[in-house]
Amino acid sequence: MNTNTQPSEAIDTQRKLEAEIADFLRQRIEDGNLDAEDIPVRLARYGLMAPEAFLAEMRERMGIDDEK
Template identity: 55%
Template structure:
C-alpha cells in the first residue's frame, strides 16, 4: 500500500463565456478599428484554436471588459 505525503487540488473557476455573436462583433470591431492587424489573424486563429476552452473564454471575457472600460 502506498502512502501519500502531499496532495494538491487545483480549482478552476467557471469562466464567463461570451456569446458567439458578441465574440464575432468584438473581433470585427477590433479589425475595423485597426486594433488587430490583419496579418496577426492567422497566428491568433492558431493560438486560440489550441487553447483550452475555459482559457479562451476567460481571455476573451477579460479583453472585452477592458475594451468596454477604454471606450
C-alpha cells in the same frame, strides 16, 4: 444511453457568446486594432486553447464581468 446533447438554453447562451466575441473581434479589425497579419497567428493560438481559457481571455479583453 448518453447522447451528450446540450439543453437549448446552453446552446442559446453559447451562440450569444459566440456572436459577442465575433462582433468584438470584427470591431477591432475595423478600428485597425487588429492587424491582418496577426489574424492567422491568433486563430491558431485561440484554436489550440482550452475552451475555458479562451473564454476567460475574451471576457478579460472585452471587459465582461464573470460575476454576472
